[in-house]
Amino acid sequence: MTENVVKTEAEWKTLLTSEQFHIMREKGTERAFTGQYAKHHDHGVYRCAGCAQDLFYSKAKFESGTGWPSFTAPVAPENVLSLSDGSGIINIVARTEVLCSSCGAHLGHVFSDGPEPTGLRYCINSAALQFAAIVDDRTKLAQASAGKTEKAIFAGGCFWCMEAPFEKLPGVISVVSGYTGGIKKNPSYEEVSSGGTGHTEAIEITFDPDTISYEKLLNVFWMNIDPTVADRQFVDVGYQYRAAVFYLDDAQKRLAEASREKLQKSGRFTQPIVTEIRQASVFYPAEEYHQDYYKKNRYVINTIAMDQEGINFWTVSGVKTANNCDRPFTYSVCNHYVVALKDGW
């Protein structure tokens, strides 16, 4: 038996539908042929709808003609309890109640008229089950090779604060903090932050171009930097905190230059936009403790706007715990753009 899940009746009522509660906690039975898994033949595992314990593999499912999902055996004998009417746990007899061994939910009954190899028929209510598909390795491999991804590299000052605005975007697969733009191989954080390596703190985004475009990422990038300064961002001063777009191919270069020009022409900034756009060089991922720094250090991330296509824009609120990465005027920059977006920017 796995760990016991014990809840009050009131708790189960909030977790389960009224039909599930009636079946699983009051030993009810769904009407034949009405359950969602009566005619269900996908490859996977049926879990307890109350506690998610694995109960039956799809390979043990057979067509009994009864109108209820029927199985020859549970995932493991200890995952279910077979109980006679009120007299305790016994060996399986002609008709025996079947319970989830973890949360005690009533699942159905087991009969001794099943097919080989066990000769048993676990007759289970669909409502007591939740199905989880099992994707085999070959399918996973095919899915991975079919799904093409692209990368984007942006520098926007301190990388701790640049991960958050991108990580939540639909279509963004990963955001890695690192260093790029300089010449020193495998630079350390201390080397980069003390200046002199030529590197700047940057993020490398892996994204699905079918879900989110490079142009969208550029929009979010501009929203999260101050594009009017060349050698610092917010409170972080130095060439190692310069903002930049590091393009990976000609298409990215064209899009980046067009977006910078559009921003300049929009008149949102009275000063010239000086953010550089240059060819990407080697991107060196930063030390592990820098990755997801804002999560590890409980930055508060706020949604500030949503454009017409429903893409969330996020900003670091400036709440911080243990570093000098505060961006006191991120809000004003971003609010500026919220207005701009409403104007159709």
Ligand SMILES: [Zn+2]
């Ligand atoms: Zn359960």
